[in-house]
Amino acid sequence: MSESRQEWPLWEVFVRSKSGLDHKHCGSLHAPDAKMAIQMARDVYTRRQEGTSVWVVRSEHIVASDPGDKDMYFDPAEDKVYRHPTFYALPKAVDHM
């Protein structure tokens, strides 16, 4: 197999839409190295001023929770309503607290 049959590695792209906001995942692309990944992310994902900053990370370096564990992982928070401010009924005079 010739070298040209080897795909460029996959990168995930995160864009900060404006300063003060967090970077948000917006897609992925193939690039040979980090520098080109950043440049291509600029060209592909910010052609209409969608961003002021770009992060790229090799897709293989992302560790994700298992979708099969979703219930086990996230449901325990479901019955802990006391973690939300709305759980506490207060007199009107102080309810903006």
Add this chain to the structure above:
Amino acid sequence: MYTQAMDTARSDDARKPVRSAEDLRMEERFEARIAEGEFIEPRDWMPDHYRKTLVRQISQHAHSEVVGMLPEGNWITRAPTLKRKAILLAKVQDEGGHGLYLYCAAETLGTSRDEMLEALHSGRAKYSSIFNYPTLTWADVGTIGWLVDGAAIMNQVPICRCSYGPYARAMIRICREESFHQRQGFESLLTMMKEGTDAQRAMVQDAVNRWWWPSIMMFGPPDDQSPNTAQSMRWGIKRISNDELRQKFVDAAVEQAKVLGVTPPDRDLKWNAERGHYDFGTIDWTEFWNVIAGHGPCNRERLAARVKAWDDGAWVRDAAMAHARKQSSQHQEAA
């Protein structure tokens, strides 16, 4: 742009019977999730046929975006003004970007970019039939924007609600960028019709005559000849049927043609007050199937241009990889 309802696989891969009780249970849960309006994400369990259908549809869609750069790219060097050239460049660049979003969405299903490109280059994979027609005059560029992108948008908006998350997200991004494509085309034609010469107006009418029917065919075969539609609807891959979208497109385009001052090449076009829609003439499906089968005016030229671009670019891809490897080994030595 440019999906086509390419439900053209003619049930070559009809659903296989479910094998085990476990599969059956998983499939029931999967169908329930879709019925609830949940999105399916890459690492979720999904039936093989759902995966295959999506890989086929998303990769065909991606190929269409990329091949779609060719007919219009033909006019970049000959655009009449700097303004039109800048607009056309931006549009063609968008199409390349759209291809990329879609290839990435398909890759989340376990296929690779190389596999998809190989399928395109070998002629196994399909792309939208519309790009196998030639762009003969400058008015073709405006007409593609108005009619072809218009049809594509109508096809694509419902896919923003596709049950497969990565595809839906790619479509949202694409649709957001796309409306400029249709508007710039219409505005370009309008300028020629309102401020142009008689020859320019005739050129616009001629372009509309050639692109009208192929655009209407972009919605794919009639519902009663679309073997996979029912399944795709049930799985939330498709939301609105080919014929329903086609009617919506005709209704909109006829009104737009009036504003433009052009006449669609269809003598049977007539408002039907009872239906609340325009009636239109019979579509020549033989032409459609011929183009899909590789016998359109430009099939060979388009594919040859893609293959040449890929082959000629091989040394660039290799050089970039070699450079990256060298940099990273130097980096390691220094550390």
